[in-house]
Amino acid sequence: MVVTEYATLAPLKHALNIPESDTAEDDALNRVLVSASRGIDRSTGRRFYRDDAATAKVFPVRGRTLFAPEGFLLMLDDVATTAGLVVEAGTASGGYTSVVGYEPYPLDPDPGWPVDGLLRDRMWPQGPMARVRVTAVWGWPEVPDDIEQATLLLAARLHRRKDSPEGIAGSAEWGLIRVSRTDPDVGALIAPFIRPGIA
Structure with a gap:
């Protein structure tokens, strides 16, 4: 089974100061881990989990070929390993x-x-119907550390949103503040991974 979340429950609970023995919110925390992981996929234009087995994908040549200094470059989805590439x-x-x-x-x-x-x-x-079929193990070799950290930050933020349903958070010390739409730390962590032309 392919695990598609980029972080696990234990470090998220630690970040939220929830004891590991407290399982009352585990279902909700697992849901925000999924949401955070898919949000990072959308923001970067790629996914960081690795398929279990090689599968075939078909790519049009037109619109995906670049003229690089070394030759003609056909852009693909991410390939985790070249072993068994067809x-x-x-x-x-x-x-x-x-x-x-x-x-x-x-x-x-x-x-x-x-x-x-x-x-x-x-x-x-060449030609309007020209295609390249690639059989490969798709995804990343492993989840990068920065993507795991961004997932934890975003998941913790999503979990805390239940306490600020209108986008307003408050404390006795600071009063009411508006929750920003984006987290600059998450943005900085995922920036090097954004596929060109995405986001």
């Missing part, structure tokens, strides 16, 4: 044939980062 070209009606002479991109990815493109020194198949 690349085929063709059309949905005409079938697919194996493609050779490509390199996963980036050529030398940072540790823990996925591959998100395929590079060739010649054009990918």
Whole structure:
């Protein structure tokens, strides 16, 4: 089973000063972990969990090919590992044939980062119906630490919103304050992971 949340219950309870033995709010806390994780997916334009097995996805060549200094770059969804990677070209009606002479991109990815493109020194198949079918394990190799931390911050914030239903929070010390729409710390943590053209 694929775990799609980017943080777990125990550190969230610790952040909220809830004893681990107190399980009264566990269901609600698990729901905000899911909501926070999916919110980060939407904000970054990608997902950080890894599939259990390789599956095929079809990508149009038109609109996804960039002209990079090294050649012709076909942009993909994130690929967790290049082990077992299969690349085929063709059309949905005409079938697919194996493609050779490509390199996963980036050529030398940072540790823990996925591959998100395929590079060739010649054009990918052309035409309005040209497609590339890629079979791979999709997602990230593992959830980055910054994404886990952003998930915990956002989940804690969502959990506390029950105490400020109109967007107003208050305390005896500060009085009433408006809850900001976004958390700048969450924004800073996820900024390096935002897919270009997203958000």
